[in-house]
Amino acid sequence: MPEIIRPRRSVLYMPGSNARALEKAKSLPADALILDLEDAVAPDAKDDARAQVCAAVREGGYGAREIIIRVNGLDTPWGLEDVRAAAAAMPHASLVPKVDAAHGVQQYEALMNDHGAAPEVRLWAMMETPRAMLNAQGIAASSAEPGSRLTAWVMGTNDLAKELGCALTPGREPLIAPLGICVLAARAYGLVLIDGVYNNIQDKEGLSAECGQGRDFGFDGKTLIHPSQIETCNEIFSPNKDEISWAQTVIAAFDHPDNEGKGALKVDGRMVERLHADSARRTVAIAEAIADITAAIG
Secondary structure (H helix, E strand, O other), rough: OOOOOOOOEEEEEEEOOOOOHHHHHHHHHOOOOEEEEEOOOOOOHHHHHHHHHHHHHHHOOOOEEEEEEOOOOOOOOOOHHHHHHHHHOOOOOOOOOOOOHHHHHHHHHHHHHHHHOOOEEEEEEEEOOOHHHHHHHHHHHHHHHHOEEEEEEEEEEEHHHHOOOOOOOOOOOOHHHHHHHHHHHHHOOOOOEOOOOOOOOOHHHHHHHHHHHHHHHOOOOEEEOOOOHHHHHHHHOOOOOOHHHHHHHHHHHHHHHHOOOOOOEEEOOEEEEEEHHHHHHHHHHHHHHHHHHHHHHH
């Protein structure tokens, strides 16, 4: 199923056990919300959180925001019931943890089908283990299989660093290789790719630097742990006025009848190829989608 172009600049985790947080999320300017049943919920609160999150999704009120339910893994006492309940609630997507190989994706997809998830409910996968990094190409390739629901990856950088035994340093040098591997595999198969969280809520400069790094790497946006991080993330992952203006100029040049069939042009003193026109069209489409969601959220 072709994906609708939509912004995923800011993807905010909200604890599924916190009713006030779920309600507050309806007024936050995040592009997407992950209603979390996994890490953010204590074991003795899992069942109540599941019921609360699914009721909130069915009730709606989140407007243009993309709604994702993060379920527990199938190797836990709650995973299977989470998948079943999420299928009935009909979020935009279910986010599944610790996918190590393509068969893990296919297992979740089969369960979603068995429990009646509508075809438009997508599957997002956490990329957060060393095995996932080694199997990234195969996991991404599974999205090309007929009937696959897989459309997005979310980097679980905290879990990945823990399993690697590495430090989360400024600049994330120990994670450069895993981040690059996921960018390569996701882009090879057209997956949306969301960067991991920034843990220091008070450090706005550090957040800004890491958002910029993620944007430059090619990520579509970033997961966040606090509403105060949304504004920075939205700003950095949005094309600026100069980028939009240049994209429109490139599109207009290639769309001119005199340039039909040409593979390269000189535009305002720069040589650009048709591939740049394709990138320009995506830039403009994203900018338009951002304008739409900003107007809808207010």
